[in-house]
Amino acid sequence: MSTAFRLTATTALAVLATPISAADGDLIVFDYAGFELPEFHSAYVDAHGASPEFTFFGDEEEAFQKMVSGFRPDVSHVCAGSVTKWVASGLLEPWDTSRIPAFADLNADLTGQDVTEGTGNTYFIPLDFGSTGIAYNMDEVPAEDVASLDVFRNPKYAQRITLPDNVDDAYALAYLATGTTDWTTATDAQFEAASAWLREVHSNLRTYWTDPAELAQLLATGEVLVAWAWNETLPTMTEEGFPIGYQQEAAEGSSLWLCGYVNLAEGQGSEDKAYDFMNAMLDPSSTRPLLEAGYGHSNAAAMAQISAEELASVGLGEVNAPVLAQLPMSKELREKQSATFERIKAGF
Numbered sequence: 332m333s334t335a336f337r338l339t340a341t342t343a344l345a346v347l348a349t350p351i352s353a354a355d356g357d358l359i360v361f362d363y364a365g366f367e368l369p370e371f372h373s374a375y376v377d378a379h380g381a382s383p384e385f386t387f388f389g390d391e392e393e394a395f396q397k398m399v400s401g402f403r404p405d406v407s408h409v410c411a412g413s414v415t416k417w418v419a420s421g422l423l424e425p426w427d428t429s430r431i432p433a434f435a436d437l438n439a440d441l442t443g444q445d446v447t448e449g450t451g452n453t454y455f456i457p458l459d460f461g462s463t464g465i466a467y468n469m470d471e472v473p474a475e476d477v478a479s480l481d482v483f484r485n486p487k488y489a490q491r492i493t494l495p496d497n498v499d500d501a502y503a504l505a506y507l508a509t510g511t512t513d514w515t516t517a518t519d520a521q522f523e524a525a526s527a528w529l530r531e532v533h534s535n536l537r538t539y540w541t542d543p544a545e546l547a548q549l550l551a552t553g554e555v556l557v558a559w560a561w562n563e564t565l566p567t568m569t570e571e572g573f574p575i576g577y578q579q580e581a582a583e584g585s586s587l588w589l590c591g592y593v594n595l596a597e598g599q600g601s602e603d604k605a606y607d608f609m610n611a612m613l614d615p616s617s618t619r620p621l622l623e624a625g626y627g628h629s630n631a632a633a634m635a636q637i638s639a640e641e642l643a644s645v646g647l648g649e650v651n652a653p654v655l656a657q658l659p660m661s662k663e664l665r666e667k668q669s670a671t672f673e674r675i676k677a678g679f
Contacts, residue, residue, distance in 0.1 A: 358383040358604040361394060361404035361595075370620040375604075375611035383608055390497070392669065398422055398595070405598030406605050410590040412499045414455045416662045417593060424596040425452035430606045433613040436632035441589055455659075457591040457629040458612050459621060462646050463500055464579040464586075466560035466568075468550060477578040480508040482557055483532045491556040493549055494532070496539035498665075498672040503586035503655050504559050505529045512584060512653045515660050522664070526671050533675055543567065550575070561588075562646025563625025569644075577646050584653030591629065622647075 360367075360383045367385040369376050376382055386404060388394035391413045398404070399420065409417060417423055428434045434442075434456070441457040465477045476482050483492055483504070494501055505525035506514050517525075537555050540546040543563055549555040550564075551573060558564070560577075568575040579585040592609055611617065615633035627647050628634050642648050 354384040355379050355381045355604070356384050357601040358406070358608060359404040359598070359600055360385050360608065361398075361402075361407035362387060363408055365624075366408060368620070368624075371617050372608060372611040373616050373620075374614045375608050378607060378611075379604070383604070395420070395422075403597050403599055404595055405600040405602075406592050406608060407595060408458075408590060409455070409593050410499065410588060410657065411455065411457075411659050412657050412665060414593070414659045416665055418454050419662050422596060423454050423593050425454050426456055426594050426609070427606075428453050431456065431610060431613065433610065433630055433632075437613070437629045438631040438634070441629050455591050455593055456609060456613070457589055459591070459626040460587060460589045460629065461626055462562040462579055462585055462587055462650070463495075463503060463559060464562065464577055464646070465581060466546075466550065466558045466564045467576045467578065468553070468556045469574040469576040471553075471556050472576070474576070474578075477557065477576065478581060480504065480581050480583045482581075483508070483559070484528075484535060486535070488557050489535050490537050491554070492532075492535050493537050493540045493546065493555045493558045495559060495561075496541045496676075498669050499588065499657050500559065500561075500586070501529060501672055502668050503588075503657055505532075507583045507586065507653065507655050510583070512655050514655060514664070515658055517660075517664060522667065526675070529672070529675050533678070539676060547571075547573075561625070565646040566625055566644065579646065579648075579650045580652040582652070584655060585650060586655045586657060588657045 362385055364387045367382060369382050372382065388397065391409055394407060395417065437457060441460065465482065467477050476485065482488065494504065502514065502525055505528045506517065506521065509524040509528050511517055511521045511525065540549060540558065543561065546558055546560055546564060547568055550558065550568065562577065565575060565577040592612065594605060613630050615630060618628040618630060618633040621628045622637060622645060625645050639648060
């Protein structure tokens with residue numbers, strides 16, 4: 332994701348670190364713009380008469396640095412690749428899963444990862460997930476050209492390609508393209524191969540996209556024909572009548588991103604309301620609103636009620652190809668990837 336990120340992120344620069352009005356000030360949620368939609372946590376609104384107070388960040392590194400500098404929200408959205416770093420920083424306290432009734436209903440493939448280095452504590456509750464694959468203009472790009480991730484190196488599409496301005500998504504693509512499907516065990520050689528691939532692709536890019544609205548515009552105007560994109564691009568552009576293709580079964584595979592919420596150790600708000608918020612986000616009443624926005628819901632029991640056809644229509648159908656899950660990685664690898672990605676974008 333991570334992440335990611337999503338929904339109305341085009342407004343992020345205007346609202347970064349700005350609380351929305353008419354909110355419940357007993358709980359501050361640090362989040363990506365767009366996740367404040369009341370339908371995502373309707374059970375909380377029903378119980379307390381208003382949404383929590385939301386404050387927004389643009390990316391997770393920005394969020395991390397703001398909290399290290401002293402900002403103290405109560406709950407924060409974060410994607411799985413960053414969790415180990417946040418745990419190691421001491422910013423978090425574990426969730427008491429006995430206070431989260433839906434925990435037993437969550438997708439075991441999303442909750443079964445150890446992000447706490449053997450402490451036995453649960454610091455990360457998964458909430459939303461999605462896929463990252465090749466979005467392309469079907470009128471201009473034949474299906475055979477997107478049968479492989481080599482399309483991003485294809486000189487035929489020079490300056491008509493875009494990648495996310497997101498280290499996790501970019502390295503997920505690069506690892507897949509160079510034969511690595513599990514980044515949690517990536518060796519130095521695999522990291523270097525992925526980095527070299529990104530350097531090669533950099534010269535083929537029109538730009539790095541920063542949010543889904545920008546990506547949609549790049550595709551709609553024809554500036555870009557091929558993109559590494561989140562699955563939400565598929566239903567959004569289909570609804571607009573754009574000839575969008577979404578390839579998740581390239582020979583080398585596609586990626587799965589995973590995000591959720593963490594409990595901040597020094598939050599000043601209501602701990603009871605932190606659990607009320609988490610429970611509301613996991614409630615089955617949130618499943619369809621999240622799905623309509625392009626996100627899978629970690630509540631497997633609720634997702635089981637959604638048809639395979641509907642999941643496929645939003646890019647969350649079954650994939651018969653390798654999948655790199657963007658799971659938590661070591662702090663050292665994440666920092667190395669972040670630093671290298673910034674150098675690649677700068678042309679080095």
